[in-house]
Amino acid sequence: MSEPKRVKVIVFNGAYFVITKRCVMLWILGILLFLVLFCGPHLWVKFTLQRYAKKRDDLPGSGGELAEHLIRRFELHEVSVETTQEGQDHFDIQQHKVRLSPSVFNGQSLTAVAVASHEVGHAIAHERQEGIARLRMRYLPKAVFLQRLAAGLLIGWPLLSILLHIPYAVVIHALVVGISGLLAVFVQLAILPEEWDASFHKALPILAEGDYLPKEDLPKVKRILFACAMTYVSAALLKMLFVWRWFKR
Numbered sequence: 001m002s003e004p005k006r007v008k009v010i011v012f013n014g015a016y017f018v019i020t021k022r023c024v025m026l027w028i029l030g031i032l033l034f035l036v037l038f039c040g041p042h043l044w045v046k047f048t049l050q051r052y053a054k055k056r057d058d059l060p061g062s063g064g065e066l067a068e069h070l071i072r073r074f075e076l077h078e079v080s081v082e083t084t085q086e087g088q089d090h091f092d093i094q095q096h097k098v099r100l101s102p103s104v105f106n107g108q109s110l111t112a113v114a115v116a117s118h119e120v121g122h123a124i125a126h127e128r129q130e131g132i133a134r135l136r137m138r139y140l141p142k143a144v145f146l147q148r149l150a151a152g153l154l155i156g157w158p159l160l161s162i163l164l165h166i167p168y169a170v171v172i173h174a175l176v177v178g179i180s181g182l183l184a185v186f187v188q189l190a191i192l193p194e195e196w197d198a199s200f201h202k203a204l205p206i207l208a209e210g211d212y213l214p215k216e217d218l219p220k221v222k223r224i225l226f227a228c229a230m231t232y233v234s235a236a237l238l239k240m241l242f243v244w245r246w247f248k249r
């Protein structure tokens, strides 16, 4: 006689749920896949930037010094460099400022060199008024709007379902919020070509052709520049798991 299959029956709200070992395994696999998909890119970006942040005495200067040098070299007369909060490196289009984290501005590492040249890459594209430099201006407000919409629906859906005469269901609530959150991620993807341009059409050729670092470090720099290009998309994916971040910009 074969051993009976071990099952657990849960009664919830009048419905029966049969839980088998296979069912539990599938749930665990699903949750792991979910975590890898939404957390993985952000963790990889952070890991890569930290991995190459060690001080390198053989590099000619800090990230801030390189940014200032490149601004002079490419005659970006209106652009200047200043520090910002850690992890908030960006090029401010309105103020014409390359803002670098203290660890990038003062750091003498492959990460500092790559991040500084990526941000100057944005500055070059903007100051030359290249079409690609308009993607952020065009799509970022849309992504922010969709994130706020998702945040609003997270709180307001129960009320909206009453107004729209749709019976309230947790699954529909989660779907509506999830879809609007995912749309925000897709809008971030529209900005990716601008990020890619700053990394691989500006920063990489500058670093590859100049005497800013040993040539054998270029494969590592490519990895850092890829991480720079993926920063916003990976942050948007992470926001899908930490929904309270939708309430912040």
Ligand SMILES: [Zn+2]
Pocket (backbone or CB within 6 Å): 118, 119, 122, 195, 198, 228, 229
């Ligand atoms: Zn960028």
